[in-house]
Amino acid sequence: MTSLGLDVLFKGINMQRLLAGLWVSLRISLIAIAISIFLGLVVGWLMTRKNIVIKAITRVYLEIVRIMPQMVLLFIVFFGTTRLFGWNIDAEVSSVIVFSFWGVAEMSDLVRSSLISIPKHQYESAYALGMSEVQTYLSVIIPQTFRRLVPLAINLITRMIKTTSLVMMIGVVEVLKVGQQIIEANRKSSPNAAFGVYLTVFILYFIVCWPISMFSKKLEKKWS
Amino acid sequence: MNWEVIQSYLPLYEKAALLTLKIGWLGIAFSIILGFVCAIIRHYKIPVLHRIVGIYIELFRNTPLLIQLFFLYFGLPKIGIAIDAEFCGVLGLALLGGAYMAESFRSGLESIEPIQTESALSLGMSRTQTIWHVILPQAISSSVPAFVANIVFLLKETSVFSAISLMDLMFTAKDLIGLYSKTIECLAMLVIFYLIILLPVSIVGSIVEKKLRFAGFGE
Amino acid sequence: MKNILKKIAATGLAAVTAIGIIGAGTALASEDADTLYRSVDEIIESGTINIGVFSDKSPFGYVDEYGEYQGYDVYFAQRIGEDLGVEINYVSTEAANRIEYLQTGKVDIILANFTVTPERAEEVDFALPYMNVALGVVSHDDNVITDLSQVEEGQQIIVISGTTAETYLVKNNPEIQLQKFDTYAAAKSAFENGTGVAWANDNTEVIAFAIENEGYTVGIDSLGSADTIAPAVTKGNDSLLSWLNDEIVSLGEENFFHADYEATLADTYGLDYEDTLVVEGGVIAAAEEAE
Numbered sequence: 001m002t003s004l005g006l007d008v009l010f011k012g013i014n015m016q017r018l019l020a021g022l023w024v025s026l027r028i029s030l031i032a033i034a035i036s037i038f039l040g041l042v043v044g045w046l047m048t049r050k051n052i053v054i055k056a057i058t059r060v061y062l063e064i065v066r067i068m069p070q071m072v073l074l075f076i077v078f079f080g081t082t083r084l085f086g087w088n089i090d091a092e093v094s095s096v097i098v099f100s101f102w103g104v105a106e107m108s109d110l111v112r113s114s115l116i117s118i119p120k121h122q123y124e125s126a127y128a129l130g131m132s133e134v135q136t137y138l139s140v141i142i143p144q145t146f147r148r149l150v151p152l153a154i155n156l157i158t159r160m161i162k163t164t165s166l167v168m169m170i171g172v173v174e175v176l177k178v179g180q181q182i183i184e185a186n187r188k189s190s191p192n193a194a195f196g197v198y199l200t201v202f203i204l205y206f207i208v209c210w211p212i213s214m215f216s217k218k219l220e221k222k223w224s
Numbered sequence: 225m226n227w228e229v230i231q232s233y234l235p236l237y238e239k240a241a242l243l244t245l246k247i248g249w250l251g252i253a254f255s256i257i258l259g260f261v262c263a264i265i266r267h268y269k270i271p272v273l274h275r276i277v278g279i280y281i282e283l284f285r286n287t288p289l290l291i292q293l294f295f296l297y298f299g300l301p302k303i304g305i306a307i308d309a310e311f312c313g314v315l316g317l318a319l320l321g322g323a324y325m326a327e328s329f330r331s332g333l334e335s336i337e338p339i340q341t342e343s344a345l346s347l348g349m350s351r352t353q354t355i356w357h358v359i360l361p362q363a364i365s366s367s368v369p370a371f372v373a374n375i376v377f378l379l380k381e382t383s384v385f386s387a388i389s390l391m392d393l394m395f396t397a398k399d400l401i402g403l404y405s406k407t408i409e410c411l412a413m414l415v416i417f418y419l420i421i422l423l424p425v426s427i428v429g430s431i432v433e434k435k436l437r438f439a440g441f442g443e
Numbered sequence: 444m445k446n447i448l449k450k451i452a453a454t455g456l457a458a459v460t461a462i463g464i465i466g467a468g469t470a471l472a473s474e475d476a477d478t479l480y481r482s483v484d485e486i487i488e489s490g491t492i493n494i495g496v497f498s499d500k501s502p503f504g505y506v507d508e509y510g511e512y513q514g515y516d517v518y519f520a521q522r523i524g525e526d527l528g529v530e531i532n533y534v535s536t537e538a539a540n541r542i543e544y545l546q547t548g549k550v551d552i553i554l555a556n557f558t559v560t561p562e563r564a565e566e567v568d569f570a571l572p573y574m575n576v577a578l579g580v581v582s583h584d585d586n587v588i589t590d591l592s593q594v595e596e597g598q599q600i601i602v603i604s605g606t607t608a609e610t611y612l613v614k615n616n617p618e619i620q621l622q623k624f625d626t627y628a629a630a631k632s633a634f635e636n637g638t639g640v641a642w643a644n645d646n647t648e649v650i651a652f653a654i655e656n657e658g659y660t661v662g663i664d665s666l667g668s669a670d671t672i673a674p675a676v677t678k679g680n681d682s683l684l685s686w687l688n689d690e691i692v693s694l695g696e697e698n699f700f701h702a703d704y705e706a707t708l709a710d711t712y713g714l715d716y717e718d719t720l721v722v723e724g725g726v727i728a729a730a731e732e733a734e
Contacts, residue, residue: 017508063426069394079411088479091549177535181506185508186508191635194302202292202295205287210282213285389625389633395623399604399623402540402543405546
């Protein structure tokens with residue numbers, strides 16, 4: 001009978017270590033998400049302005065993010081910046097920078113498309129009723145934009161959480177790396193640990209991401 | 225920047241780019257087929273299968289490709305299912321992509337009003353004819369933007385193949401950095417090669433998106 | 444059509460910007476790169492030393508089930524921390540990252556089973572050695588590879604990216620197809636799962652693997668030249684380098700590395716390998732014989 005290698009999880013504090021590892025990647029994504037939401041709102045609003053310079057810059061920025069794999073960006077920030085500029089950025093900070101860089105782009109694009117999806121006559125009617133620009137935004141545009149935006153933004157959040165699994169590749173000791181360490185330290189006593197440990201990591205990610213995407217689906221249904 | 229170094233690395237990068245392309249496109253092709261089948265199963269609520277497909281889609285949409293690959297490549301052999309790295313890469317990408325494609329395609333199917341099916345049926349078209357001539361063309365064209373976004377996303381995801389030792393662009397760059405410490409050259413070549421692979425897709429994607437808008441109904 | 448042109452223009456511009464940033468950076472590159480290390484005084488003042496070790500290479504550097512770093516390299520690292528009077532921050536490293544971590548100042552010392560080679564010595568500074576090593580090749584019992592010529596076309600040998608085994612095979616046996624992995628954990632898992640006919644690595648490592656796992660034989664126990672393993676610091680970090688050298692010499696007086704071996708490696712290798720593996724006081728056995 002082959003064992004499924006789940007026993008290693010109950011040795012010492014291994015399960016806690018895995019969870020702590022998961023927290024490392026979650027923490028990176030949470031910080032990046034906070035930055036992305038905040039800056040994304042600002043940049044997204046900027047994008048709807050008719051200024052040609054802003055348009056050009058944001059367009060180029062979006063294209064870079066769209067084309068470059070996050071892993072490449074991670075390598076450039078983690079190894080490249082030290083080589084190029086002499087900045088020594090630690091792996092977790094590099095990850096936050098890269099995921100924010102990516103998140104702000106995606107978020108601002110969502111904000112922009114939600115904003116322009118509001119028909120022009122809504123603005124015009126608001127002005128005709130004598131509302132100021134600020135009033136128009138606060139009580140007419142933002143509430144409508146919000147409903148379109150939130151489900152999409154939550155979707156982006158799960159994508160960011162999933163993508164933070166890449167930080168292992170630049171040496172952050174997160175859940176997958178801890179998993180490898182556990183497999184290595186128990187190679188002799190429990191040769192099938194790879195199955196149990198990777199399955200556990202897989203399920204852990206699912207437990208984190210699934211409720212969030214369910215929530216976003218629900219909101220989308222409710223508000224559409 | 226040392227041009228001689230770049231020249232000497234060039235063949236290695238070319239080989240890696242070909243591998244990235246090969247696995248990427250194979251995976252994408254299978255993911256489209258898989259996504260298509262799954263979407264139809266989901267949309268027409270085919271019994272039993274529809275539940276299984278639902279679970280599959282949720283599982284693979286809510287876990288990272290990197291973890292999926294680790295499980296497929298290192299975990300499964302422990303229970304007797306050994307697969308080679310390239311196959312594993314294609315499989316991983318197809319499974320991940322299939323889940324995404326299925327959702328995009330399904331929302332395309334759902335965007336078509338039931339009245340269209342009813343009208344087609346009342347015109348004397350058979351069920352198959354209706355699906356083939358009325359529903360699918362519209363569903364496909366309305367899910368094209370999402371399809372293109374998925375393809376770009378999947379091609380970018382190939383960068384994690386390095387974790388299961390496929391000598392793709394990412395691994396080649398890392399390996400060369402480890403061997404000869406020419407970090408800047410290696411990173412610059414990495415960026416350029418990804419641009420070569422992804423720029424055309426991104427551009428062609430936006431052209432296709434425009435051309436296929438013809439089926440927009442009632443706008 | 445206009446929109447497509449715009450799109451092409453934007454993507455093109457994105458490409459140019461990306462390349463431009465790299466190009467501009469390169470121009471600045473050489474000047475700043477070499478002041479990234481911290482001297483001994485700076486390390487003591489900060490109260491923490493960053494030491495790069497393996498976290499998946501039992502019994503040299505690994506993490507136990509309580510999350511503590513263990514192994515032959517770690518035992519030495521622990522002592523360095525004590526003697527400097529600072530806390531140790533262990534940085535988990537992969538083989539291919541070791542030089543990079545030093546050159547970018549992400550760690551002060553690499554103690555990750557780092558074999559001394561002339562190529563590496565151009566990139567980093569090695570202190571005195573503390574272990575002997577050569578290359579070895581382990582294979583499955585049913586197809587023991589005792590000579591590299593046995594590797595048939597279409598068969599692969601597993602190596603870990605950034606190790607001396609990789610460099611050696613790339614240079615001396617370019618006809619052999621290599622299957623490269625970036626972590627020890629990944630390489631071992633794949634080898635167990637039947638990828639590759641053999642695994643080439645430091646002989647210490649492959650011997651340990653064959654002892655710890657059933658069904659494997661070390662067919663080639665010494666390939667290439669006999670080398671040594673030593674701590675490495677960022678090139679030019681002379682104060683830390685000379686501190687380390689003094690430390691290794693003085694530790695020799697108390698037979699520290701023999702104690703290290705007995706505490707960490709004896710379980711795996713038994714005591715037979717003690718004198719072949721351990722280098723005490725930075726003095727290589729061959730040199731001793733010559734005296």
